[in-house]
Amino acid sequence: MTRIRYTNRKNQNISFSSFLCKDGCILYKIVRKNEANLFLEYLEEENYYIVTCNKSISEADIKQYVLNNYEWVMNWYKNVDNPAPWMLFGQKVPAHVVIGNEHKVDYTGNQINVYLRHKRDYKDAVKQFYKQFAIAYLMPRTMELINKLGLKGKFGRVSWATYYHGLCHSDKTIDYSAKLVQYPKEYIDYVIYHEIAHFTHMNHKRPFWDLVESYCPNYKQLDKEAMHMRFTNHMW
Numbered sequence: 384m385t386r387i388r389y390t391n392r393k394n395q396n397i398s399f400s401s402f403l404c405k406d407g408c409i410l411y412k413i414v415r416k417n418e419a420n421l422f423l424e425y426l427e428e429e430n431y432y433i434v435t436c437n438k439s440i441s442e443a444d445i446k447q448y449v450l451n452n453y454e455w456v457m458n459w460y461k462n463v464d465n466p467a468p469w470m471l472f473g474q475k476v477p478a479h480v481v482i483g484n485e486h487k488v489d490y491t492g493n494q495i496n497v498y499l500r501h502k503r504d505y506k507d508a509v510k511q512f513y514k515q516f517a518i519a520y521l522m523p524r525t526m527e528l529i530n531k532l533g534l535k536g537k538f539g540r541v542s543w544a545t546y547y548h549g550l551c552h553s554d555k556t557i558d559y560s561a562k563l564v565q566y567p568k569e570y571i572d573y574v575i576y577h578e579i580a581h582f583t584h585m586n587h588k589r590p591f592w593d594l595v596e597s598y599c600p601n602y603k604q605l606d607k608e609a610m611h612m613r614f615t616n617h618m619w
């Protein structure tokens with residue numbers, strides 16, 4: 384490991400560090416601030432990383448953090464140069480990135496145009512778009528299916544969670560992951576019915592699955608297809 388240290392004009396303690404790995408020499412700069420969060424950025428033109436962290440974290444831990452995360456961060460930039468299609472309702476929608484003065488996402492119905500000020504904003508643009516899209520679709524659809532069954536329940540919030548598509552609380556409020564709208568509408572309905580079935584059974588025992596099946600007879604098939612889609616496509 385080689386290191387050069389200096390203090391910049393803002394009196395921040397900055398250091399350059401590097402290590403060798405399968406991708407060659409990874410160069411990174413440590414910026415210590417009074418913030419709790421660790422944050423990794425990649426400066427493409429300069430070809431180095433910036434780690435923002437608090438003052439107490441050890442250099443060994445920082446190195447491990449960069450080692451674990453640099454590839455993932457780098458992939459976001461590769462994504463921007465040649466973006467994978469975005470999935471909406473089970474369909475691939477081609478994405479096109481324009482770097483300029485705007486920060487917005489336009490969905491024309493058959494193409495997604497992403498306007499960014501910096502490449503590093505891509506991930507935020509993806510999340511923002513999917514969250515808005517998910518709320519616009521899932522809120523009315525959830526209420527429609529709840530009403531159709533003559534039940535009472537509430538639409539909660541939309542997150543960027545990876546470990547669930549839907550989540551039902553004991554007060555009959557349903558939360559979703561924005562990632563759900565990548566899947567076909569039939570699968571989305573299954574997820575909504577699954578969560579509605581939790582109004583009656585707050586578990587995954589036999590009577591729960593019987594109720595799900597009465598709401599959505601082909602749920603097993605839909606679940607299988609969704610799983611297959613996840614492994615064969617670029618999904619967020």
Ligand SMILES: [Zn+2]
Pocket residue numbers: 577581587
């Ligand atoms: Zn469940």
